[in-house]
Amino acid sequence: xxxxxxxxxxxxxxxxxxxxxxxxxxxxxxxxxxxxxxxxxxxxxxxxxxxxxxxxxxxxxxxxxxxxxxxxxxxxxxxxxxxxxxxxxxxxxxxxxxxxxxxxx
Amino acid sequence: xxxxxxxxxxxxxxxxxxxxxxxxxxxxxxxxxxxxxxxxxxxxxxxxxxxxxxxxxxxxxxxxxxxxxxxxxxxxxxxxxxxxxxxxxxxxxxxxxxxxxxxxxxxxxxxxxxxxxxxxxxxxxxxxxxxxxxxxxxxxxxxxxxxxxxxxxxxxxxxxxxxxxxxxxxxxxxxxxxxxxxxxxxxxxxxxxxxxxxxxxxxxxxxxxxxxxxxxxxxxxxxxxxxxxxxxxxxxxxxxxxxxxxxxxxxxxxxxxxxxxxxxxxxxxxxxxxxxxxxxxxxxxxxxxxxxxxxxxxxxxxxxxxxxxxxxxxxxxxxxxxxxxxxxxxxxxxxxxxxxxxxxxxxxxxxxxxxxxxxxxxxxxxxxxxxxxxxxxxxxxxxxxxxxxxxxxxxxxxxxxxxxxxxxxxxxxxxxxxxxxxxxxxxxxxxxxxxxxxxxxxxxxxxxxxxxxxxxxxxxxxxxxxxxxxxxxxxxxxxxxxxxxxxxxxxxxxxxxxxxxxxxxxxxxxxxxxxxxxxxxxxxxxxxxxxxxxxxxxxxxxxxxxxxxxxxxxxxxxxxxxxxxxxxxxxxxxxxxxxxxxxxxxxxxxxxxxxxxxxxxxxxxxxxxxxxxxxxxxxxxxxxxxxxxxxxxxxxxxxx
Numbered sequence: 001x002x003x004x005x006x007x008x009x010x011x012x013x014x015x016x017x018x019x020x021x022x023x024x025x026x027x028x029x030x031x032x033x034x035x036x037x038x039x040x041x042x043x044x045x046x047x048x049x050x051x052x053x054x055x056x057x058x059x060x061x062x063x064x065x066x067x068x069x070x071x072x073x074x075x076x077x078x079x080x081x082x083x084x085x086x087x088x089x090x091x092x093x094x095x096x097x098x099x100x101x102x103x104x105x
Numbered sequence: 106x107x108x109x110x111x112x113x114x115x116x117x118x119x120x121x122x123x124x125x126x127x128x129x130x131x132x133x134x135x136x137x138x139x140x141x142x143x144x145x146x147x148x149x150x151x152x153x154x155x156x157x158x159x160x161x162x163x164x165x166x167x168x169x170x171x172x173x174x175x176x177x178x179x180x181x182x183x184x185x186x187x188x189x190x191x192x193x194x195x196x197x198x199x200x201x202x203x204x205x206x207x208x209x210x211x212x213x214x215x216x217x218x219x220x221x222x223x224x225x226x227x228x229x230x231x232x233x234x235x236x237x238x239x240x241x242x243x244x245x246x247x248x249x250x251x252x253x254x255x256x257x258x259x260x261x262x263x264x265x266x267x268x269x270x271x272x273x274x275x276x277x278x279x280x281x282x283x284x285x286x287x288x289x290x291x292x293x294x295x296x297x298x299x300x301x302x303x304x305x306x307x308x309x310x311x312x313x314x315x316x317x318x319x320x321x322x323x324x325x326x327x328x329x330x331x332x333x334x335x336x337x338x339x340x341x342x343x344x345x346x347x348x349x350x351x352x353x354x355x356x357x358x359x360x361x362x363x364x365x366x367x368x369x370x371x372x373x374x375x376x377x378x379x380x381x382x383x384x385x386x387x388x389x390x391x392x393x394x395x396x397x398x399x400x401x402x403x404x405x406x407x408x409x410x411x412x413x414x415x416x417x418x419x420x421x422x423x424x425x426x427x428x429x430x431x432x433x434x435x436x437x438x439x440x441x442x443x444x445x446x447x448x449x450x451x452x453x454x455x456x457x458x459x460x461x462x463x464x465x466x467x468x469x470x471x472x473x474x475x476x477x478x479x480x481x482x483x484x485x486x487x488x489x490x491x492x493x494x495x496x497x498x499x500x501x502x503x504x505x506x507x508x509x510x511x512x513x514x515x516x517x518x519x520x521x522x523x524x525x526x527x528x529x530x531x532x533x534x535x536x537x538x539x540x541x542x543x544x545x546x547x548x549x550x551x552x553x554x555x556x557x558x559x560x561x562x563x564x565x566x567x568x569x570x571x572x573x574x575x576x577x578x579x580x581x582x583x584x585x586x587x588x589x590x591x592x593x594x595x596x597x598x599x600x601x602x603x604x605x606x607x608x609x610x611x612x613x614x615x616x617x618x619x620x621x622x623x624x625x626x627x628x629x630x631x632x633x634x635x636x637x638x639x640x641x642x643x644x645x646x647x648x649x650x651x652x653x654x655x656x657x658x659x660x661x662x663x664x665x666x667x668x669x670x671x672x673x674x675x676x677x678x679x680x681x682x683x684x685x686x687x688x689x690x691x692x693x694x695x696x697x698x699x700x701x702x703x704x705x706x707x708x709x710x711x712x713x714x715x716x717x718x719x720x721x722x723x724x725x726x727x728x729x730x731x732x733x734x735x736x737x738x739x740x741x742x743x744x745x
């Protein structure tokens with residue numbers, strides 16, 4: 001009999017990826033790396049969707065669809081985010097997140 | 106039954122012309138606005154004369170008595186079935202008589218002002234205000250209910266305020282207009298309280314049901330309520346306070362002399378002939394209620410009137426400003442009218458005082474308007490209203506001189522001029538009712554003759570003053586009203602008032618009682634002769650008398666310091682002990698509470714604004730850590 005990879009492996013991997021993304025989002029100062037961290041979080045979520053789909057409802061495809069949607073939306077979001085970053089660079093001559101604090105009080 | 110519904114036009118025409126002149130007056134030539142206003146008033150006057158003719162001679166009487174006719178009525182504000190405020194026209198002998206007085210004097214003043222106000226800044230404004238005043242006064246006399254009367258009562262107050270302050274660039278005129286408004290407004294508070302008590306008691310505002318002598322209204326509230334007087338008496342005394350304020354009765358008289366800051370035609374119209382007699386009219390309007398259910402109220406009216414007339418006459422003897430002399434004379438004559446209604450009772454010969462009072466109101470309106478307009482002509486010629494600047498004017502102003510002399514003779518009570526009849530009736534009524542008041546009034550009659558002829562001799566005889574510009578006779582627009590009013594002053598006494606205007610509508614048999622008339626003629630002539638001796642030629646007698654009665658003279662000259670007393674009471678007592686604490690409370694408690702709330706909000710937000718740093722990563726950190734904390738919390742809660 002062939003052994004199945006237990007679901008915990010996927011969950012632990014995804015959680016590590018997700019918190020790596022959160023950590024990056026909070027600590028990195030470069031907007032590009034922050035964007036990358038966001039992508040990391042999204043991908044962690046994708047893994048969880050697919051893993052649960054496979055293990056809980058093997059005959060259905062909703063989890064896969066969700067993952068595909070997330071990938072599509074992430075692509076669009078990356079495009080928008082990079083456009084915003086370029087504009088920020090034009091305005092501030094920098095993409096350091098700590099310098100873009102115009103929206104404070 | 107004659108149809109009187111057209112009478113509603115009488116007050117509506119002036120308000121219409123007020124709107125026209127008020128809105129478009131600045132675009133027309135001044136004289137046009139004057140002519141428009143005069144035309145409007147003459148239409149109203151013609152309608153009034155027609156109404157009077159119809160009412161007195163073409164309307165059937167019931168048992169020989171003139172009835173109250175509700176010519177027009179509409180519900181204005183409807184609160185409940187019982188409580189509603191109406192607007193309308195009520196015709197009865199006194200309101201019809203007042204129509205004649207108001208429109209006649211107003212028309213004369215309109216014509217006169219064409220000459221007097223010529224070239225003044227704000228000519229159109231003046232005519233607009235005159236129309237507004239005429240509207241208000243006509244609405245007041247025609248009021249069907251006490252609430253309508255109150256509304257128009259305030260409106261005449263406003264027009265009076267506007268006209269006294271006509272020369273609004275003069276600080277004295279501004280303060281005089283404020284003084285007039287505040288004093289009368291203060292008195293009107295009494296009037297309002299009186300109205301509230303009265304209508305609460307009787308359940309009606311309506312004059313017809315209030316004054317119906319067989320009705321239920323008049324009998325209500327007669328039980329003793331407070332300090333030995335009935336509720337009805339108290340309410341009527343409060344109503345009289347309003348009347349006393351408007352009619353400048355002691356101690357609310359202080360605004361009238363200052364009101365002379367207004368243009369002289371205004372003084373003639375408002376502060377001599379029409380508005381100031383509104384108080385008398387008010388008492389006369391509610392006379393059956395006073396006479397039947399509150400005779401004590403009438404006693405108050407009589408004493409207040411009598412004292413005011415004596416008080417004002419004494420002051421009038423010492424004043425030098427000719428308009429102020431006339432103002433105090435007005436106050437004194439209104440005191441006479443108050444005495445007239447005060448000593449009267451309802452019905453029959455007891456009602457003689459009421460008739461006499463209305464009669465005197467009528468004749469007084471004519472001769473006092475004449476005196477004021479004459480004074481206006483003199484001021485117009487001399488450019489001063491202090492009598493020491495005048496003297497020997499009879500050569501320069503023949504028409505004014507003759508008409509002024511007629512008016513002086515009339516007010517002095519010289520036989521067979523109009524005021525002789527009316528004043529004599531008041532004295533007769535007082536003689537039969539209260540001897541003390543009779544003797545006071547007799548003395549006042551002497552004083553009246555004295556101060557009027559003091560004025561006359563000082564202006565027209567005395568020394569020959571040298572004038573910078575030779576005084577010239579007034580233009581025709583000014584002298585025609587003078588002549589008309591002089592004729593009216595002479596002949597108004599022959600109107601059979603006792604047949605037309607009485608307390609119960611029934612004709613009254615009135616004749617001259619020589620026992621009263623002869624003393625009054627004697628005092629009158631005595632007053633004239635004393636004035637003749639003292640002022641015909643320039644003499645030193647006045648100074649001698651003045652210094653021998655120094656206390657009285659100085660007191661009277663300073664109007665017995667009433668202005669100072671009021672100033673003391675308001676500025677020193679009310680301001681310091683009431684207004685200042687109230688202001689302190691407002692500033693330090695009411696405002697401070699609000700300020701405190703604002704200050705706390707501000708301080709707190711200043712402290713916490715650092716939270717919104719604009720650092721996206723801080724937000725994310727707070728968000729994530731809070732989410733984790735919440736997650737732990739929920740896991741902990743649900744795992745138990």
